[in-house]
Amino acid sequence: MTWNNFIWFALPAMACWCGAGTTIYHKRGSTPANWLMLLGIAIFAVFIIGFWMHLERPPLRTMGETRLWYSFFLSSVGYVAYRRWRYPWLLSFSAVVATVFVLMNLMKPEIHSKSLMPALQSNWFVPHVTSYILSYAMLGAATIGAIIQLNRPQGYAPGIFDLIDNLIYIGYGFLMLGLLMGALWAKAAWGHYWSWDPKETWAFITATAYVAYIHIRLRKGTASETFALWMLPVAFVLLIITWLGVKYLPAAQGSIHVY
Amino acid sequence: MTSINKRKFWQSPWGYPESIAVTAGIIAIGIILQLTVGSFNFYLLAFPSNLIIAGLLTAACVTMGFKAPNNHWVRWLSGVSMAVSLLMGLLILGIIMGFTPQQADETATNSKPGFDIMTRSWPFVLIYSLTLLSLGTLNARRLIAFRWRDYAFYLNHIGLWLLLMASGLGYADMERYVMYVREGETEWRVYDDENNIRELPLAIELKDFDMDVYPPRLAIIDRHNGQVLPFENPQFFAIDTDTPTGVLAGWTIQLEQYIHQAVRNSDSTYREVPMPGASPAVLVRAYNDSLLRKGWVCAGNQTQMVMTLSLDDHHSLVMTTAEPRSFESDIVVYTKDGKQKSALLRVNHPVSVGAWTIYQYGYDNNAGRLSAFSSFELVYDPWLMPVIAGIIMMMLGSVCMLWIGRKVKTTKHDLE
Ligand code: HEM
Numbered sequence: 001m002t003w004n005n006f007i008w009f010a011l012p013a014m015a016c017w018c019g020a021g022t023t024i025y026h027k028r029g030s031t032p033a034n035w036l037m038l039l040g041i042a043i044f045a046v047f048i049i050g051f052w053m054h055l056e057r058p059p060l061r062t063m064g065e066t067r068l069w070y071s072f073f074l075s076s077v078g079y080v081a082y083r084r085w086r087y088p089w090l091l092s093f094s095a096v097v098a099t100v101f102v103l104m105n106l107m108k109p110e111i112h113s114k115s116l117m118p119a120l121q122s123n124w125f126v127p128h129v130t131s132y133i134l135s136y137a138m139l140g141a142a143t144i145g146a147i148i149q150l151n152r153p154q155g156y157a158p159g160i161f162d163l164i165d166n167l168i169y170i171g172y173g174f175l176m177l178g179l180l181m182g183a184l185w186a187k188a189a190w191g192h193y194w195s196w197d198p199k200e201t202w203a204f205i206t207a208t209a210y211v212a213y214i215h216i217r218l219r220k221g222t223a224s225e226t227f228a229l230w231m232l233p234v235a236f237v238l239l240i241i242t243w244l245g246v247k248y249l250p251a252a253q254g255s256i257h258v259y
Numbered sequence: 260m261t262s263i264n265k266r267k268f269w270q271s272p273w274g275y276p277e278s279i280a281v282t283a284g285i286i287a288i289g290i291i292l293q294l295t296v297g298s299f300n301f302y303l304l305a306f307p308s309n310l311i312i313a314g315l316l317t318a319a320c321v322t323m324g325f326k327a328p329n330n331h332w333v334r335w336l337s338g339v340s341m342a343v344s345l346l347m348g349l350l351i352l353g354i355i356m357g358f359t360p361q362q363a364d365e366t367a368t369n370s371k372p373g374f375d376i377m378t379r380s381w382p383f384v385l386i387y388s389l390t391l392l393s394l395g396t397l398n399a400r401r402l403i404a405f406r407w408r409d410y411a412f413y414l415n416h417i418g419l420w421l422l423l424m425a426s427g428l429g430y431a432d433m434e435r436y437v438m439y440v441r442e443g444e445t446e447w448r449v450y451d452d453e454n455n456i457r458e459l460p461l462a463i464e465l466k467d468f469d470m471d472v473y474p475p476r477l478a479i480i481d482r483h484n485g486q487v488l489p490f491e492n493p494q495f496f497a498i499d500t501d502t503p504t505g506v507l508a509g510w511t512i513q514l515e516q517y518i519h520q521a522v523r524n525s526d527s528t529y530r531e532v533p534m535p536g537a538s539p540a541v542l543v544r545a546y547n548d549s550l551l552r553k554g555w556v557c558a559g560n561q562t563q564m565v566m567t568l569s570l571d572d573h574h575s576l577v578m579t580t581a582e583p584r585s586f587e588s589d590i591v592v593y594t595k596d597g598k599q600k601s602a603l604l605r606v607n608h609p610v611s612v613g614a615w616t617i618y619q620y621g622y623d624n625n626a627g628r629l630s631a632f633s634s635f636e637l638v639y640d641p642w643l644m645p646v647i648a649g650i651i652m653m654m655l656g657s658v659c660m661l662w663i664g665r666k667v668k669t670t671k672h673d674l675e
Contacts, residue, residue, distance in 0.1 A: 002502065054501070115473040115497075115582050118606035165665040173661035180654050184647075189607050191435060191618050191638040193646065194426065196361065196378055205353040212346040218339050238354070251360045 001050030009047035010106055014099045016040030017075060021092035037079050037091065044072050057116050060129040063244070067105050069130065071098040073137040081141055085163050093144045094137075124185035132178035132243075138171030139210070139239060146232035161225070164232070165217060172210045179203055198251050202242035209235035273335040278344040285389060286348060289382030293373045299384045301431050306641075309428040316391060316424070324399020337397035345393060348386045352377060387427060394420045411659035418652025421645045429642025437620060440465040441632045445593070449637060459637065460595040461615060467589040468622060468633040472581035474498040474517065475539055475558055479508045482575050495579065498541055509547055510570065516542040523563055529555055535628050536562040538581075543568065545576055552576075561629050581627075588619055588633040604635065614641050 020036035023029035048068060051059050059065040078094020145164045149157060182203070183193040194200060213235060216228045241249075268276055304312065323333045335341060356377035359370070373380030398417050401409065436449035440463055447462035476495040479488045487493035488508035496505040496512055503514040520537035521529040529540040540557035545568065552570055558578040559565035568576040587605040592612050602610040604619040611617075616638045623630035 115584070118583060118585050121585070122607045162665070169660045169663070169665045173657040173659075176657040176660075177654060180650050180657070183650060185607075188609060189618075191609070191616065191636050192433075193650070196356075198357065198361075201353065201357050201361075205350060205357055208346055208350045208353060212343060212350060215339055215343045215346060241357070249358065251356075251358055 001047065001054050003051070005050075006047065007106065009043050010102045013040045013043040013047075013071075014102055016043065017095035017099055021095035024088045024091050033091065037075065037095065040095075041072065041075050041079065044068075044075070048072060058126050060126060061116060061120065064105050064108075066129065066133060067101045069133045070136060071101040071105075073130075073134050074098045074101070074140060077134070077137045078141060081163075081167065085159070087145075087163070089148060090141065090144070090163075094141060097140065097144075119189045122185055122189060124181050124188070128178055128181045128185060131174045131181065135171045135174030135178060136239065136243060138167050138174060139236060142167035142171060143232050143236040146229045150229050150233075161217075168210060168213060168232075172207075172214065175207060175210065179207055198249065199242070199246050201251075202238070202246050206235065206239045206242045209238050271331045271335075273331070273340070275340040275344070277335070278338075278340040279347075281341075282344040282348045282386070282389075285385050286352075286382045289380065289385045290372050292381040294371055298373055298376055298379050299381050301379055304428055304431040306432050309431060309642075313424060313428055316395060320392065320395030320399045323396045324401075325403050328400040328403055333396060333400065337393050337400055341393050342397075345386060345390045349390065352383050352386065356383075387423070391420065391424055391427075394423070411656055411663060414652045414656030414659060418649045418656055420649070422649030422653065425642045425645035425649065429640065429646070432639075432641055434639040436637045437634055438463060438637060439632050439634045440588075440590075442466075442468055461612065461637070462593045463617070463635060464591040464593070465588055465633055466591065468586070468630055469535075469589075470586035470622065470628050470630075471584045472539065472627070473584045474519065475581040476579045477507065477512060477541070477543070477556065478577055478579060479510060479570065479574050480577055482569070482573055488574070498539075507576075508574075510545050510576075511547065512576070513544040513546075514541060515544055515553075521557065523557070523566070527555065527566070529557065536560065537628075538563050539578070540566070541578065543576065545570060561626055583627075586619065586622060586633075588635070590617075590635075592617065614643070615639050 016036045017040040020033040020040065023036065024033040048059065051068075059068060074094050075098040078091055078098070081094075082088070082091040142164050145160060145167065149160050149164075182200075186195070187193040209231065213228055213231045216224050216231065266272075323330075324337070327333045355374050359374045359377070361377065362375050372382070377383050394416060398413075398420055401412065401416075434451075436451055436457065436459070438446055438449040438459075440446040442465050445462050445464040448456050448458055451457060474497070476497050478493065478495050480486060481488060487495070494507050496507050498514065498517055500514065500517055505512050518529055518531045518540050520531060520533045521540035522532040522534070522537050523529055523540075529542075531537075538557055538560045540555055542553075542555050544551065544553045546552070550571060552568055554568040555566050556568050556576055556578045557563065557566040558580050565577075567578075570576055585605060587603055590602055590604055592600045592602065592610070594612060598612075600610065600612060602617075604610060604617065606619050609616050609618045618636040618638070620634040620636040622633050
């Protein structure tokens, strides 16, 4: 299965997700929404597996390939979190964002060659990148929650902080695993676990922002709650810079991570 | 904590306002130091001073945490408001660093407050040190009141403390060199990053160097200026026997035969010969609406000529230089005390000998597979063990956070 087949999986998957994201708001819509969401995820998974087999290496190298996983994980995580917490917006937002990333891949496909440079041929490669992408999906979902809450004049949605905090703890766990595995990998590949390369600097910034959120939440009080809520969109902007923006920064000329 | 609202600024017990003020003050002092005495000199921390500092730091944390866990000041120093302020301080310094191109040179700085050498600037070093003190005291204070159910807390915080302490203080003791060894020879001289030659208590013999490449790519170039077509958006066709047909700048390309290790015959065809001088070659058919061409294309190397397929008066089909798939050196390491160790060194697969780790670094890029030498990076890092221990503890701590999430009921109440 090559990149040329992508559109035949992308379109049905997006249709399923958007269908799920809208029917969820209708009375008696929750069963079809559940099935549509799962069907979309399954279609997408089939493409990823086929593409992986075609490439003979995990599709994790180019930006386009990592966006594939982001769509996949965000829809899956959104679905699981919806089943756990029962917020319909969680399902529809993750469906929309997953769709946006599929559209980006359709509009701006990138060259997908089979070659993988020797430094990337490591057992750390797959867990490192998937862990990061999973965490981005979780932290993205938590950010959506925070933004919705910030725009809610009538006070806290019931259980909203429990939801956000759990997503942050889990997302943070994956983020840190990704970072630490990256450090062990860098040690094996380049001789040092941390070189303050621009991508690493931004990974440090992102992790610090979420650790700060975790500690701000240890104290009660409206001021710290509001501050914590505002912290999340800011942290997510930092995350996006780390993930997508680093290569455009003047500070990143000569980074080993730019691809 | 209702008293927080009533007490005045600087009146104990301290909370957020004082923590923020202290953090900001320390950053300000750091900037002043940077402007007056210049950058922090990391090499002052070289052995044994780093060991002494580590000892003093640990002693200070343990004394405060064990002897006075309930003292106002100790609680403040190791409390949540200080942690948040320090983290925000690190965050802000980090963001400045993220936007400022950093100088690779250890001492050069073009910016007065040292933002372009952030990790060696006083504000960063001071906030980092205070974080170590705060975190260490917290660890001691929580260890004296040990509870098994706090395992996730210990893993994360002790792990982070070990990691920050050993990586920061150990930096000055790290040594990195590059060694070039010719095939069949034994070498003990290395170059440091200023290209000075040194002799190590360690020698490496290179028995053999070998590499493999990926199938290269095809492209159509303008013969006059060598540019790849189309100029605005150069196209390449990756050779892959699973997808033998492709389109390049209006030409359809069809692969007829691919030989990974090919040698040229006298009649300009190729045959398979597995030997170091061989190079990938491909027999292709290229056609557009009016023309059809067929022939061999080869990127060549130091022993074989390049072979291109001319398409019309201006254009040729060429092969790009193959990208390396893997390269490896068959080596023997000898130490002063007579030990010897054989290894097959590859990227991502270093070997360790004592506190030294040896990495496959490079080879003669122009010669590729024919390279007569291989280069190695040798890294000496005596502080590696506590760093790795910290990383592993934090990985376990992260798994705990994944697994437990935030326990909704317990956390909010029993912290103060
Ligand atoms: C990898 C980084 C870190 C993680 C994952 C982390 C995580 C946590 C978590 C989950 C808690 C609540 C646990 C509990 O209630 O037992 C906590 C508490 C705390 N953390 Fe951290 N933390 C990190 C770094 C830091 C740093 C750098 C500091 C200080 C500079 C710090 C200071 C504190 C303090 C003061 C508490 C409250 C503990 C108490 O009052 O006893 N943490 N941290």
